[in-house]
Amino acid sequence: MAYKSEFLGTEDVKKxxxxxxxxxxxxxxxxxxxxxxxxxxxxxxxxxxxxxxxSLIFPFQMMIMAFGITFGIGGASLLSRKLGEGNLEYARKAGGNAISSVLILSILITIIGIIFMVPILNLLGTSADVFPYAKDYYEIILYGTVFSSYLIAANNLVRAEGMAKVAMFAMVVPAIINMILDAVFIIVFNMGIKGAAIATVLSQVIGVIYIIKHQFGKNTSIKYAFDDFIINLKIFKETIFIGASEFAKIIMSSVLVILGNNLLGIYGGDIAIAIYGVIMRIAMIALMPVLGIVQGFQPIVGYNYGNGKLQRVSESIKLALLGTTGLSLLGFILIMVFPEKFIQIFITDPEVITQGVFATRAFFIFSFLIGAQMTIGGLYQSLGKAKPAFIISCARQTLFLMPTLIILPIFFGLNGIWFSFPIGDLLGFTLASGIIFKDRKSLNLSI
Known part of the structure; x- marks a missing residue:
């Protein structure tokens, strides 16, 4: 039976x-x-x-994203491999279960977030001066949890079919609307931080409408039936098992941001937290293209691995490593040469800019290694190898970064916090490289 995703196993790998x-x-x-x-x-x-x-609410947003990404990546890995095997029924159920699961959990998160709003805000490290702003942003973003989580999960599922352009437009359209609404609500109507939150949620609603239109339209390999959305315990477990590595990575990243914000509050105050917020946004600019390549090669790996075409899997890995390393190196050079320009994108406070230059350079010292680490972690997710994927995703945060983040400031103060991050990058890359080198023969991959 021919279906729309067959090109993943036939088209030239480079193209x-x-x-x-x-x-x-x-x-x-x-x-x-x-x-x-x-x-x-x-x-x-x-x-x-x-x-x-x-900036203080950002780790909470990451935790919300974690659930969407978990079921999106877990469901997408299962879906693409089953498409490669020709098992369309199982692929449908993998996608349907991912959708149902993320919707149920999003509702639970919203309820919990409302009930424990003040304790959560205190845990995030808000000071008395910052608390009113954080509360206004948090509350509105929380009500958009269902939309943001669904959009992330569905985006991964659509990409797993090979429908990369649909996934792209599901992000492009709402993002453009978000920019327009931000300008209108903040500058024209002077709504401040509430305006930014409302703009974000409204734009995500539009993204969800767009992607639902595709998922349940004619131009898809996955023709969902009602039964596909009934939770199947076996599929649920397998999806969680595969997505657990990404979930743990994001949750640990969130915990680290919270820990970092609290430590920065002790050693540097609100200015240091603002600098960290700027650095996190610079990191997003630098790393999102790298993640795009990883997401681009994952359906190729999953489909061809399920289809037994290991040479195509090996070729895609080599090309992805080349691309992600090249982009990481380019980002590293630009940030090291022009740190002030990146900081000034977000903030005009002279004190933040002055102190932020050193912190930014320190933070990104080994950032050129991150591309390869992300590619190797994405590979194991696509192959359905949950254990190494989990280890690679979590080791940087739990084994390497968290201990240095706690210990180094004791001896080096604020600078100890900034230098903890490149140490984590270096050790995380070393571990990921060691794992793939050890496993390359057992996976029958020529890399």
């Missing part, structure tokens, strides 16, 4: 990787704009305290 990666890169950059654009308008038109407020 295929470009075909899938470019829309994914554009989509990921646009996705980053949701948070970056809010920071741009708030930092320039509302003030440093407001910018610090959204």
């Amino acid at each position: 295929l990787l470009v075909k899938l990666s470019i829309p994914a890169i554009i989509g990921m950059l646009i996705m980053a704009l949701y948070n970056i654009v809010d920071g741009f308008f708030i930092g320039r038109w509302v003030g440093t305290y407001a910018f610090t407020g959204i």
Whole structure:
């Protein structure tokens, strides 16, 4: 039986990787704009305290994203491999279960977030000056949880079919609307931080409408039936098992941001937290193109691995490693040479800019290694190898970064916090490289 995703196993791998990666890169950059654009308008038109407020809410937003990404990546890995095997029924159920699961969990998160709003805001590290701004942004973003989570999960599922352009436009359209609404609500109507939050949620609603139209339209390989959305325990477990590595990575990243914000509050105050918020946004600009290549090569790996075409899998891995390393190196050079320019995108406070230059350079010392680490982690997710994917995703945060983040400031103060991150990057890359080198023969991959 022929179906729309067969090109993943027949088209030239180089052309295929470009075909899938470019829309994914554009989509990921646009996705980053949701948070970056809010920071741009708030930092320039509302003030440093407001910018610090959204920076403190960022890890909470990451936790919300974690659930969408978990079921999106887990469901997408299962879906693409089953398409490669020709098992359309199982592929449908993988997608349907991912959708149902993320919707149910999003509703639960919203309820919990409302009930424990004040304790959560305190845990995030809000000071008395920043608390009102953080609360206003948090509350509105929370009500958009269902839309943001669904959009992320569905985006991965659509990309797993090979429909990269649809996934891209599902991010591009709402991001453009977000930028327009930010300008209108913040500058024209002077709604401040609330305006930024409302703009974000409204734009995500539009993205969901767009992607649902595709998922349940005619131009898809996955023709969902009602039964596909009934939770199947076996599929649920397998989806969670595969997506757990990404979930753990994002949750640990969120915990680290929260820990970092609290430590920065102790060693550097609100200015240091604002600098960290700027650095996080610079990192998003630098790393989203890299993640786009990883997302572009994952359907190729999953489909061809399921189809037994291991040479195509090996070729796609080599090309992805070349692309992600090249982009990481380019980002590293630009940030090291022009740190002030990147900082000034988000904020005009002279003190933040002055102190931020050193912190930015310190943070990104080994950032050119991140591309290869992300590619190797994405490979294991696509192959359905949950254990190594979990280890690679979590080791940087739990084994390497968290201990240094706690210990180094004791001896080196604020600088110890900034230098903890490149140490984590270096050790994380070393571990990922060691794992893939050890496994290359057992996976029958020539890399």
